[in-house]
Amino acid sequence: MEIVTTIAHLRELLHHYRCEDRSVGLVPTMGYLHVGHQSLMRRSAAENEITVSTVFVNPLQFAPDEDLAAYPRDPDGDAAKAEASGTDLLFMPEHDEMYPTPVQTTVSVGGIAGPLEGRSRPTFFDGVATVVAKLFAIAGPCRAYFGEKDWQQLLVVRRLAADLSLPVDVIGCPIVREPDGLAMSSRNAYLTAADRDAAPVLHRALRIGAQLLESGETDVETVRRAIEAVVAEEPLATLDYAAVVDAETLVAPAPDVAELRLLIAAQVGPARLIDNIGATRSVPA
Numbered sequence: 001m002e003i004v005t006t007i008a009h010l011r012e013l014l015h016h017y018r019c020e021d022r023s024v025g026l027v028p029t030m031g032y033l034h035v036g037h038q039s040l041m042r043r044s045a046a047e048n049e050i051t052v053s054t055v056f057v058n059p060l061q062f063a064p065d066e067d068l069a070a071y072p073r074d075p076d077g078d079a080a081k082a083e084a085s086g087t088d089l090l091f092m093p094e095h096d097e098m099y100p101t102p103v104q105t106t107v108s109v110g111g112i113a114g115p116l117e118g119r120s121r122p123t124f125f126d127g128v129a130t131v132v133a134k135l136f137a138i139a140g141p142c143r144a145y146f147g148e149k150d151w152q153q154l155l156v157v158r159r160l161a162a163d164l165s166l167p168v169d170v171i172g173c174p175i176v177r178e179p180d181g182l183a184m185s186s187r188n189a190y191l192t193a194a195d196r197d198a199a200p201v202l203h204r205a206l207r208i209g210a211q212l213l214e215s216g217e218t219d220v221e222t223v224r225r226a227i228e229a230v231v232a233e234e235p236l237a238t239l240d241y242a243a244v245v246d247a248e249t250l251v252a253p254a255p256d257v258a259e260l261r262l263l264i265a266a267q268v269g270p271a272r273l274i275d276n277i278g279a280t281r282s283v284p285a
Ligand code: AMP
Pocket: 028, 029, 030, 031, 036, 037, 039, 040, 145, 146, 147, 148, 149, 150, 173, 174, 175, 176, 177, 183, 184, 185, 186
């Protein structure tokens, strides 16, 4: 594995590989890698000849009151994990390489970026879309791997690629969880032992909601309230939102829509955690 720190060098290497007709997979991350990130890298390595993973804590996606300075970092550990997971090129640019001058151009996705995370974190998806557009421009034609852990982000990135005709095939990968159901996340590092014990409540609540739907409940508001009630029983968790929506549009599902997504965000101690799960409900034939 080679560590690359400049855009020009990464472009040069990828140009060389493309001339040899080698396919490229891209795995964008903010580092502090865990098994969830590594599952994306392994998938990319299985499906492409060259896997480029990126580690960059993108300041544009943090609001002034969020945890940019405190975001966990472990460049040496990340390099070891990326290499063990099939990464060929690890792109780790410094801030000034990605943003040499104050940013004047940003990318804004409408519609799908509006509700849920978009409502709670109004500048977040513009920050994500801008850095992902840059990474897609740097990487060129490729497959790009994103986790379903960030379901709305996956839809936003798909939309970004489609609307801007970027030559990137966006591929969603399943959520990797701890044995007790907690979705793996770099932010889990913030949890105290007591918070960590409380944190699986997000997944537990989602599963109860999904089970209700799978066992015949069709009213999404009933399901949403059931999810809320589970979280309310955990004193260390404060719910931001619980939503039961059309899995593809993230709006209230029309009566004939069967494929739903249950999404949740909650503060657990110092960490804002998100999670989601899919469920199929029965709809009138
Ligand atoms: P992050 O470093 O948190 O920005 O995440 C980088 C990528 O890894 C995103 O596409 C995430 O959705 C994905 N990811 C993070 N956690 C998980 C997980 N537990 N399972 C699967 N993918 C994940």
